[in-house]
Amino acid sequence: MLGQNERQFNRLMLAGLIAGFLLLIVAFVLVVMGLRNSAQSAALVQHTYEVKDSLADLKIALERSESARRGYLLVPSKYRETVFRSSSQEILPTLNRIEGLVVDNPQQAARVQGMRPLVLQELAELHRSMDLALGGDLAAARAGFADTDSLAALRTIRAQASAISSVEEKLLGLRTGALEGTQQQLQWLLILTGVMLAAVAGFTFWLVRGFTRALIASREQLHVLNTDLEGAVRERTADLQRANDEIQRFAYIVSHDLRSPLVNVMGFTAEMERADKIVTDFVGRVEAHQPELVSDEVRLAAHEDLPEAIGFIRSSTQKMDRLINAILSLSRQGRRVLTPELLQMDRIVSEIADSLAVQAEERGATITVEKPLPEIFHDRLAIEQIISNLMENATKYLAIGRPGEIVVRGSVSGSRARFEIEDNGRGVAPDDHERIFELFRRSGQQDQKGEGIGLANVRALAYRLGGTVTVRSDLGSGSTFLVDLPVEFSGEGKE
Amino acid sequence: MNAQTPVRIVMIEDDEGHARLIEKNIRRAGISNEIHHFTDGGSGLEFLFDHDAGPKLNGPALVLLDLNLPDMSGTDILAKIKGDEKLHRVPVVILTTTDDKVEIERCYDLGCNVYITKPVNYESFADAIRQLGLFLSVMQVPDADA
Numbered sequence: 001m002l003g004q005n006e007r008q009f010n011r012l013m014l015a016g017l018i019a020g021f022l023l024l025i026v027a028f029v030l031v032v033m034g035l036r037n038s039a040q041s042a043a044l045v046q047h048t049y050e051v052k053d054s055l056a057d058l059k060i061a062l063e064r065s066e067s068a069r070r071g072y073l074l075v076p077s078k079y080r081e082t083v084f085r086s087s088s089q090e091i092l093p094t095l096n097r098i099e100g101l102v103v104d105n106p107q108q109a110a111r112v113q114g115m116r117p118l119v120l121q122e123l124a125e126l127h128r129s130m131d132l133a134l135g136g137d138l139a140a141a142r143a144g145f146a147d148t149d150s151l152a153a154l155r156t157i158r159a160q161a162s163a164i165s166s167v168e169e170k171l172l173g174l175r176t177g178a179l180e181g182t183q184q185q186l187q188w189l190l191i192l193t194g195v196m197l198a199a200v201a202g203f204t205f206w207l208v209r210g211f212t213r214a215l216i217a218s219r220e221q222l223h224v225l226n227t228d229l230e231g232a233v234r235e236r237t238a239d240l241q242r243a244n245d246e247i248q249r250f251a252y253i254v255s256h257d258l259r260s261p262l263v264n265v266m267g268f269t270a271e272m273e274r275a276d277k278i279v280t281d282f283v284g285r286v287e288a289h290q291p292e293l294v295s296d297e298v299r300l301a302a303h304e305d306l307p308e309a310i311g312f313i314r315s316s317t318q319k320m321d322r323l324i325n326a327i328l329s330l331s332r333q334g335r336r337v338l339t340p341e342l343l344q345m346d347r348i349v350s351e352i353a354d355s356l357a358v359q360a361e362e363r364g365a366t367i368t369v370e371k372p373l374p375e376i377f378h379d380r381l382a383i384e385q386i387i388s389n390l391m392e393n394a395t396k397y398l399a400i401g402r403p404g405e406i407v408v409r410g411s412v413s414g415s416r417a418r419f420e421i422e423d424n425g426r427g428v429a430p431d432d433h434e435r436i437f438e439l440f441r442r443s444g445q446q447d448q449k450g451e452g453i454g455l456a457n458v459r460a461l462a463y464r465l466g467g468t469v470t471v472r473s474d475l476g477s478g479s480t481f482l483v484d485l486p487v488e489f490s491g492e493g494k495e
Numbered sequence: 496m497n498a499q500t501p502v503r504i505v506m507i508e509d510d511e512g513h514a515r516l517i518e519k520n521i522r523r524a525g526i527s528n529e530i531h532h533f534t535d536g537g538s539g540l541e542f543l544f545d546h547d548a549g550p551k552l553n554g555p556a557l558v559l560l561d562l563n564l565p566d567m568s569g570t571d572i573l574a575k576i577k578g579d580e581k582l583h584r585v586p587v588v589i590l591t592t593t594d595d596k597v598e599i600e601r602c603y604d605l606g607c608n609v610y611i612t613k614p615v616n617y618e619s620f621a622d623a624i625r626q627l628g629l630f631l632s633v634m635q636v637p638d639a640d641a
Contacts, residue, residue: 256563256592256593257563259592259613260510260513260563260592261510261512263510263512263513263516263592263613263614263617263620264510264512264513264516266616266617266620267512267513267516267617267620267621268512268516269617270617270618270621271516271519318616321616332595
């Protein structure tokens with residue numbers, strides 16, 4: 001459910017991001033286009049003004065040359081001569097510049113071309129009369145000035161220039177109009193992109209917010225579940241503790257109350273045996289003196305049936321007694337108050353190994369303790385019972401024809417201590433791995449004495465200490481018993 | 496034992512079988528004192544405190560007491576006997592299946608004189624009772640009137 005939501009969220013998020021980036025790219029392109037557009041229109045404007053400026057320059061140069069010439073013709077002076085020269089010099093280059101500027105527009109170029117002869121003609125006329133005047137022939141020059149209609153020529157040139165200028169302006173209007181149109185379109189597109197970007201941003205924001213909310217909600221839920229779980233665990237532990245106490249009490253009472261009738265069974269069996277002995281003696285005596293009185297039936301009953309029955313009753317009650325004692329001692333251990341202390345496992349395990357040494361040697365087994373073993377804080381008796389039971393088992397259940405090698409090792413990881421009791425004995429079939437820890441259950445070949453109590457006790461003790469005991473084994477290839485305990489006994493929550 | 500007035504043995508034991516086995520073994524040990532058997536605490540107490548032949552009113556006695564009784568706990572009876580100014584000298588032998596350390600300590604605290612756990616093994620049981628018989632034959636029981 002959440003996984004699917006998450007996947008959907010991821011997909012939408014990705015889509016939003018991609019859309020956002022695409023829109024940004026579009027906006028960037030639009031902006032670049034807009035910039036280019038305005039640069040273009042600025043260039044056009046500049047071009048037009050350049051044309052107009054140049055036309056004005058041309059006109060001014062012509063006018064100034066003309067007025068300088070006239071002035072010179074009236075009153076010759078060095079200054080007027082200089083002004084004429086500098087002004088007349090500018091005329092041709094300015095005309096050429098205008099031609100260069102309008103070369104891209106054939107109509108305008110034609111107009112400029114049309115203007116050129118007039119300008120050249122005027123320029124030639126100007127130079128002619130100035131040359132005359134400078135040569136000293138002022139009269140001829142004045143006469144020439146009167147003959148030529150220099151003003152008319154100038155007027156024509158002025159009109160031509162104005163026409164070119166106005167056409168240029170009109171052209172500018174048209175061109176900038178077109179550019180403005182695209183500029184506006186670009187702006188609209190930009191606005192649209194902006195709006196879409198805002199929409200995408202809003203959508204992703206909404207998405208993230210929704211997702212974050214869902215996350216927070218689920219986290220809170222988890223928290224509630226967690227705290228609930230803790231409570232539930234506490235409750236369960238208390239329940240288990242109660243149940244365990246109940247079982248302990250039950251086991252204690254039952255084993256006690258079972259003992260009473262057992263005392264009777266055994267007591268009266270013994271009485272019966274006594275009586276049987278007397279009767280059997282009597283039968284024997286009668287048989288010796290008057291054999292005809294003793295039938296086969298009587299003989300059988302006295303010599304076989306009775307002793308046999310009594311023997312079975314005896315062995316069965318003895319077994320029952322052992323079982324009851326086992327339950328009793330288990331329940332007693334369960335009720336024992338645990339007193340944790342710092343345990344040097346090196347020493348404790350070595351002591352256990354020493355105490356088992358003779359037994360082990362008889363059975364043909366060696367015990368190796370791999371030191372150092374971790375130190376733990378636990379109830380000494382309980383730990384000793386667990387370890388010694390496992391070690392004794394290891395020396396007991398050897399593989400036939402293979403000298404036993406028992407290795408004890410330990411390690412600490414985090415707050416857990418782990419002890420391994422490894423043997424190369426007969427092993428335990430995987431099906432029996434749980435069974436061997438059950439009360440009164442055993443597995444494999446039944447050639448060793450035992451009631452099936454030891455491992456049940458070991459496991460019960462380990463549970464009490466907050467640990468576990470498990471076995472890793474295959475039939476025939478030895479077994480390893482793993483004792484996993486908290487490094488520090490944390491109490492049972494009661495007692 | 497007291498030569499003048501024979502010591503009565505008061506046995507409070509709910510299990511008839513146990514009572515029978517105890518009696519048999521006491522007799523086998525050569526003790527022939529009168530044995531009064533009660534199968535519940537109420538009638539046992541009544542005999543101890545109110546009966547004409549009971550130790551409170553008449554003669555020395557020895558109490559064999561089981562702890563697991565149907566109507567009350569044997570320790571209650573023990574407490575009553577040891578709390579009574581006249582009966583508190585009466586020797587009480589606790590003979591029970593309970594071998595709980597706490598229980599044993601409690602009985603001695605209350606003033607029990609001997610605590611014997613009934614062994615399931617009959618030989619040991621018979622042995623214990625016979626030894627108790629021997630013990631009874633040599634022990635001096637104070638007269639309640641004294």
